[in-house]
Amino acid sequence: MDAHEDTRRIQVLSVSDTGRRRRWTDDEKIRIVEESHGGGVTLAEVARRHDISRSQLYDWRYRHKHGLLGAMPQFLRVLQVADCSGPDDVPAPPAPVLTIDLGPRCRVTIPSGFDMEAAARLLNGLMVRP
Known part of the structure; x- marks a missing residue:
């Protein structure tokens, strides 16, 4: 008998739906960006804590660095x-x-x-x- 016959053929994945699209104010974005620059914390931890993607946080950091976030x-x-x-x-x-x-x-x-x-x-x- 082949070993592949003993393995599970269907794998169940759980999907979580966050619901509606969230809106962040510039002040909230700046606060999260400043938190991501804090010592002893990784960018992934901050993103996970605020339930955002790392790429979103990288984008906010870039925009904050170049004065495009929160500046009139x-x-x-x-x-x-x-x-x-x-x-x-x-x-x-x-x-x-x-x-x-x-x-x-x-x-x-x-x-x-x-x-x-x-x-x-x-x-x-x-x-x-x-």
């Missing part, structure tokens, strides 16, 4: 410039600032207190049209 977006004033023939076309913002000319019709002015990582993301996503 900062906006710059955008002015349409008809003709950029001289520096007097756009009113001068309060100094000190960083002004970047991206062509004859596009100029980005960044105030000194603005988050430079956010400015880099803005400039990387900016498409200049001819």
Whole structure:
């Protein structure tokens, strides 16, 4: 007789349903992320404790690290410039600032207190049209 005939052919798996989709506030996410950075605790333990996946916690940690979690977006004033023939076309913002000319019709002015990582993301996503 073959050994495979003595083994169980059907295996019963239990499935647990969590119900509805959960919503986490930014404050709750930040609290969980800060808990995951605590000493003596693993990321898997924190995820298990709060009944979330490790990948979800990794995503929250990434977003928290890059200022995308719980931070209110900062906006710059955008002015349409008809003709950029001289520096007097756009009113001068309060100094000190960083002004970047991206062509004859596009100029980005960044105030000194603005988050430079956010400015880099803005400039990387900016498409200049001819």
